[in-house]
Amino acid sequence: MTQWLVLLIAMVAVCAVVLSVVVLRQRRIGDDDDPSETPDVIEYMVMMIGVVYAIVLGLAIAGVWEGMGSAQANVQAEAQALHEVKARVQVYPPDVRDRVRADVDAYARFVSAKEWPYMRDHGSLSARGTALLDQVRTDVTRFDPTSDLAAQAYQPVVDEVAAADQARVARGQSAGATMPGIVWFGLITGGLVTVGLIFTLQIRRSPRELLLAGLFSALIAFLLFLIWDLDAPFGSGLAVSADAFRDLL
Template sequence: MSEWLALALAMAGACLVVVAVVLLRNRRVADDEDTSETPDVIEYITMMIGVVYAIVLGLAIAGVWESRSAAQDDVQREAQALHEVSARAEVFPAEYRAVVDKDVDAYVSFVVNTEWHYMQTEGEISPEGTDLLAKLRADVAARAPQNDIEAQAYQAMMDKIASADEARNSRGGNVGPTMPGVVWFGLGIGAVITIGMLFALQIRRSPRELVLAGTFSALFGFLLFLIWDFDDPFGRGMSVTTEPFLNLFPFLGG
């Protein structure tokens, strides 16, 4: 099922449930029920519940968006660090430079073509990717610098590999859902309570009231779906992409 279809079903489902409940309730309402006005205290409580839940939704959206942005930044940092390793190797002899470039190309190719799918299916980074990065570190460290220029480039390369390793570990920590289950429980219960308070306002079956109630519930369905989609930075529709690797290593796109 596509993400857009899931979103449409979530919004339509929330809207239909509320409209159906309103219609069923009005079929069972007593003929002498007074619906001319709603007590002020009910309107006040409904308003306060809506405000509190809106704040909770806003914090949840900000939290998952921040996690997704941090994950994308980690990917950018990892790709940039590996690109710098290849660039710094230019001052070394061709044989050594070829080994470094081969290790870098093997690692980024594995990340883009294999590990990305592995993260989505297994929920963790691949041990093989860790081994490839360790091989790059070992091959870079295998040759002692022969002059001052090489010494400066060597230290910079080791620092960039350490930065790539740190970004990789951070990427692994962001794989999978980031929102605790208790937060999802609160969001679900809050949505039920907030939408349920609509019925305390004595909504009738007029087209205007049904449209407003349906739109209100559909909005909640959209926001909850948005949080769910952002909750897994690497596994869902609006996930973190491999674009930084593709931009810095053009051969991957070929």
């Protein structure tokens, strides 16, 4: 079951529950009920709770969006550093140059094909990927340049490998979810409270009010799903792509 199907089911379920409660509640109201008797203080409380919850939702979305952007930047930095390694070893002897490039390609191929699903399932980097990058570092650092041109390129190549390793570590730190459980508890509880406050305003069964109640509850469900999906930058929904590593091949 895809995440988008889960989202659709969740939104439909939330709408169905809210509308069912409204209809069932309306049937139990007597003919002498006066909807205009809703106290002004309740309307004020409903408004304030809605505003506070909207601010919390906005901050949560901004936080996970920033985390997604940071993860994307780390991926681009790692891929760019490896590209520079392949380009700068052009002045190395053919056997060393081909070995370094082959190891970089092996690393990029493994990351794009194997490590991406591993990060999604385990929330961390794989030991095999670390070993492959260490092999690239070994090939680069063990080379003893004999020409002036190779000697000038040696340190920049070493620096690019170090930059790739640093970006890899940052990518690993972004692999797992960042939203604490207590925050999720607050978001879900706040959503239930906010939707539940609809009933304090004496909502009726008119098509307009039912439509607004359903759309409002569906919007809350969508925003919570969006936060959950963006909280996993390397998940299967709106995830960071491995195209930067595929472009190295």
